Each structure stands twice: as structure tokens, then as C-alpha cells.
Amino acid sequence: MSDLLQRLRARGWRMTAQRRVVAEVLAGEHVHFTADEVLARATSRLPEISRATVYNTLGELVSLGEVIEVATDGRAKRYDPNAHHPHQHLVCSGCGAIRDVHPSGDLLAELPESERFGFTVSEAEVTYRGLCPDCGPG
Amino acid sequence: MSDLLQRLRARGWRMTAQRRVVAEVLAGEHVHFTADEVLARATSRLPEISRATVYNTLGELVSLGEVIEVATDGRAKRYDPNAHHPHQHLVCSGCGAIRDVHPSGDLLAELPESERFGFTVSEAEVTYRGLCPDCGPG
DNA sequence: GTATTGACTTGGACTATGTCCATCGTAGGA
DNA sequence: TCCTACGATGGACATAGTCCAAGTCAATAC
Structure with missing residues (x-):
């Protein structure tokens, strides 16, 4: 988990409280949250975090290959932190x-x-x- | 194609102009339209058809197994009329x-x-x- | 052919999910 | 400690889809 934070730092991420919280929410669980669920959990740790930031951060994590975006139905996308093990x-x-x-x-x-x-x-x-x-x- | 209309009739569908048009739009093409694309094509044949009816009809066709709903990304669902051939x-x-x-x-x-x-x-x-x-x- | 009726359609309001943007704040280097 | 570019904010906007009350009409019965 702090592995993740280290990898992000190594890739030149500016480490902000918001990004840390989003990364921790994902890495701390083996479930597949929707963006809204991530937002809810992030908000409970950092009340002033905004929706846009959660979406931005999730998008960046996906681009970096740290997280996989899963669209199993027509509803909200889910984010799968288990990106380093093909499944x-x-x-x-x-x-x-x-x-x-x-x-x-x-x-x-x-x-x-x-x-x-x-x-x-x-x-x-x-x-x-x-x-x-x-x-x-x- | 009129096969489809006959199957629907046999299953107790009340055959309305709207349903016929939606079924024909789907059955007439081998592409995978979004609901909006179906609406656009249906509208060109039956200008007063409503969005709600297109969604209702597509949902019914999916329930009946005549059409498959495909969600390949987080965008609009697509409708695949090729439901009777596994692929x-x-x-x-x-x-x-x-x-x-x-x-x-x-x-x-x-x-x-x-x-x-x-x-x-x-x-x-x-x-x-x-x-x-x-x-x-x- | 006409009457009847309940299934179907309508359009507009509403919800859910996601994106954009101008402005403000701050992490990290000098 | 200061600067500045990168990141955060929140509110407007966009897109996809759902719901509902009221009106319409296909199919059946006569």
C-alpha cells in the first residue's frame, strides 16, 4: 500500500493529501468501488475533498496502470486496485x-x-x- | 426480420407502430446501435416517437432474449440484434x-x-x- | 362497425454519472 | 522563506437513463 505511494512518488507525482487519501482508500480494500464510493470513503477522512479531484485521481491511477477500470454493466464504472495480477x-x-x-x-x-x-x-x-x-x- | 415481428406477436405483444419501428431498426442492421442511435433512426421513420418508448422497447426486447445489451465501456449501452447466435x-x-x-x-x-x-x-x-x-x- | 378497456405512448421532470473550467491553494525546489 | 507551476475546488454543464400522470389506441367482444 505504501508501495503504491512510493511508486507514485517515484513517477513524479506531487503528493497531496487528497491523492494520498484516494490511493489509500483503493489500496486498503480488495473490493471494487465505484467513484462515488471512493468519494464517500475519502470524504470521511478528508471532508473537503471534491468530486472532481476523486475523478481526476482515479483517472490518473488508471493511466499509470495502477488501477483497472471495470465497466461490467451500464452503471457506474468500478475501480480495481489489483492491477498487477492479471485476472x-x-x-x-x-x-x-x-x-x-x-x-x-x-x-x-x-x-x-x-x-x-x-x-x-x-x-x-x-x-x-x-x-x-x-x-x-x- | 418479420420473423422477429412474428415471434413478438406470438408472445402476446401488442403490435404498435412504435414497437415495429424499433424492432425494424435493429433487425435491419448488423451493427450495434446505442439507444440514441436507435432513437434517431426510429424518429426518421416515425417522427413523434418518444425517447421513453425507445428505452422501454429496447428493455423488453432484451428481457425477451431477442436482443443483447452490450456495455463495453462506461458510455452508452449498445444493442446487439444477433442474439440467436452465440458470439x-x-x-x-x-x-x-x-x-x-x-x-x-x-x-x-x-x-x-x-x-x-x-x-x-x-x-x-x-x-x-x-x-x-x-x-x-x- | 362500434364500444370498451387496459396496455402502450408521451413529454417533461428527475436522477445518476461524469466532465469542464476559472479561480484559488500549496508542494516542493531554489 | 519565497515562487511558481501543478493540483484542488465547486459549480455549471453534459450525457445516459428512469419515472410518472395523463392521454391514446390495438385488440377483443358484441
């Missing part, structure tokens, strides 16, 4: 909860040349959907 | 264009039991990302 997501269709998962197989290799239409394909991202134990299959 | 999506990181693709392999099978955390997993959805020939890697 995929399992989403509950009931309550929206997200778990990180690690499927076997090489997804990129599974897209044959004939299905690439001249694209330079660089990334494959899977979303598994189902019901979590709480929402249950009935 | 995945290849998205251009440059311009947002979407192609339907058919990877090999069984995605669901690639998620080991130990990675399911008690979920009842029913669906796996892949998004390949890269640059299309127009946006180019160079």
Missing part, C-alpha cells in the same frame, strides 16, 4: 458483487486469425456472470 | 467499433470449481480489445 471478473447478476477469478487457458490464443478482421488484438477480458451464494439459484 | 465482441480501442467474433474453446469450462466461490455461473462473455485496421497500430 478476470465474476459478477453476480443479482446484487452486482464482483470477485476476481483466474481462468485457465489462453484467451488471446483462442481468437483465430480468421476472426481478427485486421485488428491488432492486444487484450482479452472475460466477465463470468451468475448468482452468488447469497442471491442463490432458487 | 463474443472485438472492440476497437481507438474508435469504439464493434465486430462479432467466434473464439474457439469453452470459456465456462475454463473457470475451475475452485475459482467459483459458490456462485452458480451461467454465462461467460469475452471482450477482445485492440486497434482496427483504420486506427492502426502504427
Whole structure:
């Protein structure tokens, strides 16, 4: 976690109270918060932080590759601090909860040349959907 | 296309001019429109159609399984009329264009039991990302 | 063909999420 | 300690989508 702060400093980040709080909120949890949830938690530590700053900081963290932006539905994007360990997501269709998962197989290799239409394909991202134990299959 | 209208009628849909137009806009193209794009095209055929009706109708088509809702980024959802042929999506990181693709392999099978955390997993959805020939890697 | 009725449509207000910008504040170097 | 450019602020704006009360009309019954 302070790893993160150190990496940011090493990359020339000016370390402000606001950025520190946002980075800590993300790094302190293994869940996937929305921007608003980050804002709420940041506000409880630093009441005068603004919405714009949270969005800016999240955007910067994403650009730096420290955090992954996840858009599993049409709702708010979620921010995944687990950017240094490749993984995929399992989403509950009931309550929206997200778990990180690690499927076997090489997804990129599974897209044959004939299905690439001249694209330079660089990334494959899977979303598994189902019901979590709480929402249950009935 | 009139297949679609017939299926809808068979399911008890009251066939209105608005619903017909929305269904035709979707079924007539193999692209993936946003709700606003559907509205624009519907409006050119039926000027007095309202935004709410387009959203309602799209939502109903999704519930009936005739159309798939695709949220590849945090922007507007897109609607994919190709619901009866399982496929995945290849998205251009440059311009947002979407192609339907058919990877090999069984995605669901690639998620080991130990990675399911008690979920009842029913669906796996892949998004390949890269640059299309127009946006180019160079 | 007409009457009936409840499902469908409308448009505008409202909510949620996110972006922009002019101004002010401050971290970090000199 | 001072300077200054980078960052923060908050409020207006933009975009995507939802809700609702009132009006309209497709399908059914006669």
C-alpha cells in the first residue's frame, strides 16, 4: 500500500493529501468501488475533498496502470486496485458483487486469425456472470 | 426480420407502430446501435416517437432474449440484434467499433470449481480489445 | 362497425454519472 | 522563506437513463 505511494512518488507525482487519501482508500480494500464510493470513503477522512479531484485521481491511477477500470454493466464504472495480477471478473447478476477469478487457458490464443478482421488484438477480458451464494439459484 | 415481428406477436405483444419501428431498426442492421442511435433512426421513420418508448422497447426486447445489451465501456449501452447466435465482441480501442467474433474453446469450462466461490455461473462473455485496421497500430 | 378497456405512448421532470473550467491553494525546489 | 507551476475546488454543464400522470389506441367482444 505504501508501495503504491512510493511508486507514485517515484513517477513524479506531487503528493497531496487528497491523492494520498484516494490511493489509500483503493489500496486498503480488495473490493471494487465505484467513484462515488471512493468519494464517500475519502470524504470521511478528508471532508473537503471534491468530486472532481476523486475523478481526476482515479483517472490518473488508471493511466499509470495502477488501477483497472471495470465497466461490467451500464452503471457506474468500478475501480480495481489489483492491477498487477492479471485476472478476470465474476459478477453476480443479482446484487452486482464482483470477485476476481483466474481462468485457465489462453484467451488471446483462442481468437483465430480468421476472426481478427485486421485488428491488432492486444487484450482479452472475460466477465463470468451468475448468482452468488447469497442471491442463490432458487 | 418479420420473423422477429412474428415471434413478438406470438408472445402476446401488442403490435404498435412504435414497437415495429424499433424492432425494424435493429433487425435491419448488423451493427450495434446505442439507444440514441436507435432513437434517431426510429424518429426518421416515425417522427413523434418518444425517447421513453425507445428505452422501454429496447428493455423488453432484451428481457425477451431477442436482443443483447452490450456495455463495453462506461458510455452508452449498445444493442446487439444477433442474439440467436452465440458470439463474443472485438472492440476497437481507438474508435469504439464493434465486430462479432467466434473464439474457439469453452470459456465456462475454463473457470475451475475452485475459482467459483459458490456462485452458480451461467454465462461467460469475452471482450477482445485492440486497434482496427483504420486506427492502426502504427 | 362500434364500444370498451387496459396496455402502450408521451413529454417533461428527475436522477445518476461524469466532465469542464476559472479561480484559488500549496508542494516542493531554489 | 519565497515562487511558481501543478493540483484542488465547486459549480455549471453534459450525457445516459428512469419515472410518472395523463392521454391514446390495438385488440377483443358484441
